[in-house]
Each structure stands twice: as structure tokens, then as C-alpha cells.
Amino acid sequence: MxxxxxxxxxxxxxxxxxxxxxxxxxxxxxxxxxxxxxxxxxxxxxxxxxxxxxxxxxxxxxxxxxxxxxxxxxxxxxxxxxxxxxxxxxxxxxxxxxxxxxxxxxxxxxxxxxxxxxxxxxxxxxxxNSGYTLKVKKGSGIVVKSEEDLGGLKIALAPGAAVAGDVEKYNEQHPDRKIEVVWDTGTVEQQLANLKSGAIDALFGEPLNDKALLEAYGADAFDIAGSHLFYDAGxxxxxxxxxxxxxxxxxxxxxxxxxxxxxxxxxxxxxxxxxxxxxxxxxx
Missing domain, CATH: 3.40.190.10 (Periplasmic binding protein-like II)
Structure with missing residues (x-):
């Protein structure tokens, strides 16, 4: 979503x-x-x-x-x-x-x-849809090659977002290394500020939105740490x-x-x- x-x-x-x-x-x-x-x-x-x-x-x-x-x-x-x-x-x-x-x-x-x-x-x-990207703080060094690398990260989610269901299923399947969910209904500006300050580790996105945000907020707004997350071709x-x-x-x-x-x-x-x-x- x-x-x-x-x-x-x-x-x-x-x-x-x-x-x-x-x-x-x-x-x-x-x-x-x-x-x-x-x-x-x-x-x-x-x-x-x-x-x-x-x-x-x-x-x-x-x-x-x-x-x-x-x-x-x-x-x-x-x-x-x-x-x-x-x-x-x-x-x-x-x-x-x-x-x-x-x-x-x-x-x-x-x-x-x-x-x-x-x-x-x-x-x-x-x-x-091509699955989700993962936005992280510029220069954080976080790399996510698959969903298995999401465990332990503090990720902001909006209530009702489609990816929230994927995260809940992931946490059920990985009880020892869960994603730490931060429920967030803030604006895009607030979310990016939280990412920059380190209040959260990451935000889910998708290529079109990422492109628009980088155009609007500049290339230093965030890095893309992973892509095609939670994508199932079937x-x-x-x-x-x-x-x-x-x-x-x-x-x-x-x-x-x-x-x-x-x-x-x-x-x-x-x-x-x-x-x-x-x-x-x-x-x-």
C-alpha cells in the first residue's frame, strides 16, 4: 500500500x-x-x-x-x-x-x-508493485539483502499500511529476532526527521515514492538499503x-x-x- x-x-x-x-x-x-x-x-x-x-x-x-x-x-x-x-x-x-x-x-x-x-x-x-524498498539514514551503512536482514531494526509503520501485515507475519516467524515496530502517523517531513535523528532505523517505501522524495528533499535525505522486500511473484x-x-x-x-x-x-x-x-x- x-x-x-x-x-x-x-x-x-x-x-x-x-x-x-x-x-x-x-x-x-x-x-x-x-x-x-x-x-x-x-x-x-x-x-x-x-x-x-x-x-x-x-x-x-x-x-x-x-x-x-x-x-x-x-x-x-x-x-x-x-x-x-x-x-x-x-x-x-x-x-x-x-x-x-x-x-x-x-x-x-x-x-x-x-x-x-x-x-x-x-x-x-x-x-x-515490486515489493518494498527500505529507506535508512544517509551514511548509516545498513544493507538489507533480504527480509532476513530486517530483524532487530527499528522501523516506523503507519497503522493500516499493507506492509504492516507482512511485518506482523515476519515477527511471528522470527520470535527471537523481531522487527521493532514504531507506529507512526506523522507527516513525511516528521518521518524523515526521525530517520535523520536516529529515532528510527528505517522506513519502508517503494521506487516511485523514493524517487519523488529524493527530488523533493535532496539526495542526502536517505539511502536505499534494500529492495523487493516482501515481494512474492506468485x-x-x-x-x-x-x-x-x-x-x-x-x-x-x-x-x-x-x-x-x-x-x-x-x-x-x-x-x-x-x-x-x-x-x-x-x-x-
């Missing part, structure tokens, strides 16, 4: 923004365009506030890789038109899906067994759209569109253009 989502924020405003492509048309049998039948409006609860992933600015304009992915999906599906509701509280976002205020929840959600029991996951992902490792059970036709249409955009390289190019890295590629 992304660390930008770990900070609980208050929903301050809900704005509706309709994606481009309302005047969609489809070719008739002779190959001529004709006005499509009235498309079905699909309400998307879209996370707001993850830099370069999805952000709604003060003028009401959306930007970011996840948003642009949704626009391209919408362009491929003339039977639907997407409208967007900004989400700034990750936990409260699921209430919108529960109450059917949203047809789709796009909160950059990773797969968990608990969520899959309650919500219908899309099968296709536009963002392939599991679902992407971030996925969520639906209510009963929305299988919509889910299948969107999965087909995502797979098309992955196959033709559209999302790879979009990722490199917006994020500076290709997040559609699975780790070796």
Missing part, C-alpha cells in the same frame, strides 16, 4: 469532473461513424493527493498516471462515460463503494485477502480497481481495456512520461 495513503486526511470537497469523450461515437456496419446510444455514467471514486498518480488542482483539473489511465480506458469504452469524485480519506473511501455512491474505487489499492472477500477486484493492473502484486460484487460485466470490460493498453505499450509510455519509470514491468 502506498505511503502517501497512510496519512488520514479529511474529505473537504467533492467535485465532479467528467472525463473527455462524452461525445463518443461508434462505427456502423458500413464503417461510418454514428452517434452511440446514450452511454452509462460510471462514478469513479478517485484518490486525490498522490503526486504524479492522481491530483485534483484548485482549478478542478485532474492530473497523474492513474487518472490518465482511466481517461484512456474511458476512451476505449464508448458504452460508458466516467465522472470522478475525489477521495482524500482512504478508509472512508470504501464507504462510498459500500453505499454504491461509487461504481469504481480507484485508490491505488493493493490486493489483500480481506478486501477480496468483500469487494470485486479488477484482474488487470496498470501499476506493478501473488497479485499490482494496484487494482475495486468494484462491488454484481458489477462483473463492468469489471470485465475495464480489464479488457487495461490489457489492451498494456499490450500496445500505451501505459508503459504513459508511465515513463509522467513518472519517469516504467511501473508496468514486473521485477525480474
Amino acid at each position: 502506498k505511503k502517501w495513503l497512510s496519512v488520514t486526511l479529511t474529505i473537504v470537497i467533492f467535485l465532479t469532473v467528467t472525463a473527455c469523450g462524452n461525445n463518443k461515437s461508434t462505427p456502423d456496419a458500413a464503417g461510418q461513424d454514428k452517434e452511440a446510444s446514450e452511454p452509462e455514467t460510471i462514478t469513479v471514486g478517485l484518490v486525490n493527493g498522490i503526486p504524479k498518480i492522481s491530483v485534483l488542482d484548485e482549478s478542478g483539473k485532474w492530473t497523474g498516471y492513474d487518472y490518465e489511465t482511466l481517461v484512456k480506458i474511458d476512451d476505449l469504452l464508448p458504452q460508458y462515460v466516467f465522472k470522478y469524485e475525489p477521495i482524500t480519506d482512504f478508509q472512508a473511501a470504501f464507504v462510498g463503494l459500500d453505499t454504491k455512491s461509487f461504481d469504481i474505487l480507484a485508490v491505488h489499492a493493493s490486493w489483500t485477502e480481506e478486501r477480496a472477500a468483500k469487494y470485486l477486484y479488477g484482474e488487470a493492473s496498470n501499476y506493478e 501473488k497479485k502484486n499490482g494496484t487494482y480497481l475495486l468494484f462491488n460484487y454484481g458489477s462483473e460485466p463492468l469489471q470485465k470490460d475495464i480489464d479488457e481495456a487495461i490489457n489492451h493498453l498494456l499490450k500496445d505499450g500505451t501505459l508503459s509510455n504513459l508511465s515513463k512520461e509522467i513518472l519517469g519509470i516504467d511501473v508496468t514491468v514486473k521485477p525480474d
Whole structure:
């Protein structure tokens, strides 16, 4: 789960923004365009506030890789038109899906067994998680080659973060050399200050967030001591759209569109253009 989502924020405003492509048309049998039948409006609860992933600015304009992915999906599906509701509280976002205020929840959600029991996951992902990195104090000399090297480290975790479950399982399996968990709901600035002061040894991250933080805070902000931590190639490792059970036709249409955009390289190019890295590629 992304660390930008770990900070609980208050929903301050809900704005509706309709994606481009309302005047969609489809070719008739002779190959001529004709006005499509009235498309079905699909309400998307879209996370707001993850830099370069999805952000709604003060003028009401959306930007970011996840948003642009949704626009391209919408362009491929003339039977639907997407409208967007900004989400700034990750936990409260699921209430919108529960109450059917949203047809789709796009909160950059990773797969968990608990969520899959309650919500219908899309099968296709536009963002392939590659496991977690480990941020440590600049010059600390800490090197983590695998999860086995995490024991004894004091690592800050946000309550509810997906990696917290992995850490709990690790500690159950390593009772004699546990990770020392420091529960932390502070800001990014506070977390990096704690890392620099030695109050904690490490923070989990992921490549995109690490890149953004180093750009924002400078190359001396931290070192990367390890990567691909808690990655299991046999599991679902992407971030996925969520639906209510009963929305299988919509889910299948969107999965087909995502797979098309992955196959033709559209999302790879979009990722490199917006994020500076290709997040559609699975780790070796």
C-alpha cells in the first residue's frame, strides 16, 4: 500500500469532473461513424493527493498516471462515460463503494485477502508493485539483502499500511529476532526527521515514492538499503480497481481495456512520461 495513503486526511470537497469523450461515437456496419446510444455514467471514486498518480488542482483539473489511465480506458469504452469524485480519506473511501455512491474505487489499492472477500477486484493492473524498498539514514551503512536482514531494526509503520501485515507475519516467524515496530502517523517531513535523528532505523517505501522524495528533499535525505522486500511473484502484486460484487460485466470490460493498453505499450509510455519509470514491468 502506498505511503502517501497512510496519512488520514479529511474529505473537504467533492467535485465532479467528467472525463473527455462524452461525445463518443461508434462505427456502423458500413464503417461510418454514428452517434452511440446514450452511454452509462460510471462514478469513479478517485484518490486525490498522490503526486504524479492522481491530483485534483484548485482549478478542478485532474492530473497523474492513474487518472490518465482511466481517461484512456474511458476512451476505449464508448458504452460508458466516467465522472470522478475525489477521495482524500482512504478508509472512508470504501464507504462510498459500500453505499454504491461509487461504481469504481480507484485508490491505488493493493490486493489483500480481506478486501477480496468483500469487494470485486479488477484482474488487470496498470501499476506493478515490486515489493518494498527500505529507506535508512544517509551514511548509516545498513544493507538489507533480504527480509532476513530486517530483524532487530527499528522501523516506523503507519497503522493500516499493507506492509504492516507482512511485518506482523515476519515477527511471528522470527520470535527471537523481531522487527521493532514504531507506529507512526506523522507527516513525511516528521518521518524523515526521525530517520535523520536516529529515532528510527528505517522506513519502508517503494521506487516511485523514493524517487519523488529524493527530488523533493535532496539526495542526502536517505539511502536505499534494500529492495523487493516482501515481494512474492506468485501473488497479485499490482494496484487494482475495486468494484462491488454484481458489477462483473463492468469489471470485465475495464480489464479488457487495461490489457489492451498494456499490450500496445500505451501505459508503459504513459508511465515513463509522467513518472519517469516504467511501473508496468514486473521485477525480474
